[in-house]
Amino acid sequence: MSKSLQQGIKKYLQVLPNDEWYEKNKFYSFVPERTRKHLLAVFKGAKVSYKLFEGIQAENELMEMESRTQVLGYASVIELGVDSFLQQYLSNTPEFIKLTTGTITTKPLSIPTTLEKNVRDTLPNVFLHSSDAVVITKLKPVNIPWKKIRFENKVEVLTTNNVFSPKFSERVKHIYSARNMIHISAEIQRSKDITFDLSLAEEAERACEGTSIYLNKYIKENHL
Template identity: 30%
Template sequence: MPLPESTRAEVVNYALADLPGDLAWHVSYFDFIGDADLRGRIGQEFYAARCLYKLWEGLRIDEQWARQAQVQLQVQQYASIYEASVHHLLFVEAANEPIVQRLNEYRTLVERPLPGHIMDRIRRLDAGDANDIVGAVMATRRAQESKIRFDSKVAAAVELGMLDEALGEEVKGFYTARNYIHIHAEIRQTDFDWQVSFARDAYRRLEPFKSQVSSWLAMRA
């Protein structure tokens, strides 16, 4: 059963009262994202994160489960914002950079048949797995963009001068924290402290993130 209309209006007004602008403002904040659809989605996530933070702040439930839920939700939202932004900047704005192209590459063993006389000698080896031995060479293969680790993407962004090293480390930390949101991972990672300040940092680092990537784009123009 929903709250009375007057109560809902009061809650919504509270959540929106101190925001710097409406949804359109939060979308335009990401003017460094050239893809309009992606910019709109990232801006929407930013707007939602700010509104939900205010709702949690208004509730002021001073219990561990509530604080943890608040931080986890915020970290998940901001990590997604950073991830989508870095991915776009690398694979759209810097797609032709050798550093970025190497992100798609990995070295792996690829089976290559050996000459028959060599295989005959291998089969005669006094080993239980002799019949399973095959020839192989190291080869370069290309990975799907979705399979590239986020820390590798951030490292490339730092190497390109898109982000400074300190901010890059923080951004990687937000993404790592997102991976701990899964209950089993969280239980194993007993030394991780879910502090409200961590979620605030994820929000506050957006401004230097925007400043640094915008400067990088301006230098390339």
């Protein structure tokens, strides 16, 4: 690395937000402290990596890698912030409960022998609309594991509860969708949807900072 590049990077690091900035702006301050330290480390890393790529005047494949790095870092911060906020402040809302609750079917139920024979013979066929066999079961409520809930659906809970504006909600979902395309196989399938360039990286950074602003605003306005 050249001396001029080293000096440029050091100069850039000096103007990065310091600890006072993060506290003054309550940057993801609602996230539990231990988790927040990791969140801030990822955010700061994304900021620094931007300058490193710019320092080597990244072009073509390297510029794409620069964008990927930014999107991955910022989207990870957004996801962690959204998860923490939902679980702390909206866990009692109907939308959250619907999001985290599902049903499963039990084993097939046997028909009591005390029923009249003609009822026992015809009951399984009452709802037949084809030649398929029909069995009778119960629906059992279950909690859906958090990891299996789609991020887009989590964002919809925020939108429905007026935490995110519809426009900002779409921006956040767009960045997260790009984050999922970090996998090459996914990118090949959806290469026409998203292009990894500097504008996408900048959008990811704005969405990351905007998420903190929106969530803190809701906390303040609702005295939480």
